[in-house]
Amino acid sequence: MPYLRNYNLFISHAWKYGDEYDRLIRLLNNANNFSYKNYSAPEERPLKNTDGSSVKTSYEIGAAIDRKIANSQIILVISGMYANNREWMEYEIDTAVHMNKPIIAIKPWGNVSMPVYIKNVANEIVGWYTDSIVLAIRRHSM
Numbered sequence: 001m002p003y004l005r006n007y008n009l010f011i012s013h014a015w016k017y018g019d020e021y022d023r024l025i026r027l028l029n030n031a032n033n034f035s036y037k038n039y040s041a042p043e044e045r046p047l048k049n050t051d052g053s054s055v056k057t058s059y060e061i062g063a064a065i066d067r068k069i070a071n072s073q074i075i076l077v078i079s080g081m082y083a084n085n086r087e088w089m090e091y092e093i094d095t096a097v098h099m100n101k102p103i104i105a106i107k108p109w110g111n112v113s114m115p116v117y118i119k120n121v122a123n124e125i126v127g128w129y130t131d132s133i134v135l136a137i138r139r140h141s142m
Helices: 015-029 058-070 087-097 116-121 129-139
Strands: 006-012 035-038 074-078 105-106 122-128
Touching: 006 015, 006 087, 006 129, 015 074, 015 129, 035 122, 058 087, 074 087, 074 129, 087 105, 087 129, 105 116, 105 129
Parallel strands: 006 035, 006 074, 074 105, 105 122
Antiparallel strands: none
8 A cells, every 4th residue: 555645743752751752653664654744852853942942941842842733633642651741741632632633542561551631532542553553543634
């Protein structure tokens, strides 16, 4: 199957749990017939203001996140990071809900449970499987 489109994704994550983020990126990069643009802010590409300067305040961080989510079609939430990064992940999720962006929650590796907050807002919950994640992205893409 050829690429049908390029998907604009925002991945809610935390830098100190970069291994899970990197693992998800590897899954997406290795998916067959799947192309995407990553609007996330990994540690090597931190958030910036519109003038290119580094964000410094909570307001600037929120505004930069808002811009990234606005450009995204789908929000992926790595739910295993939620407990220790609740404040900014909730901000990202709330922003996505406000902007009517579909949210795909990825269950923590090896767990069956997930935070209730994420369950309540997710359009779909998937496991750590390339096909499950990619199919959910395709189903919910705007």
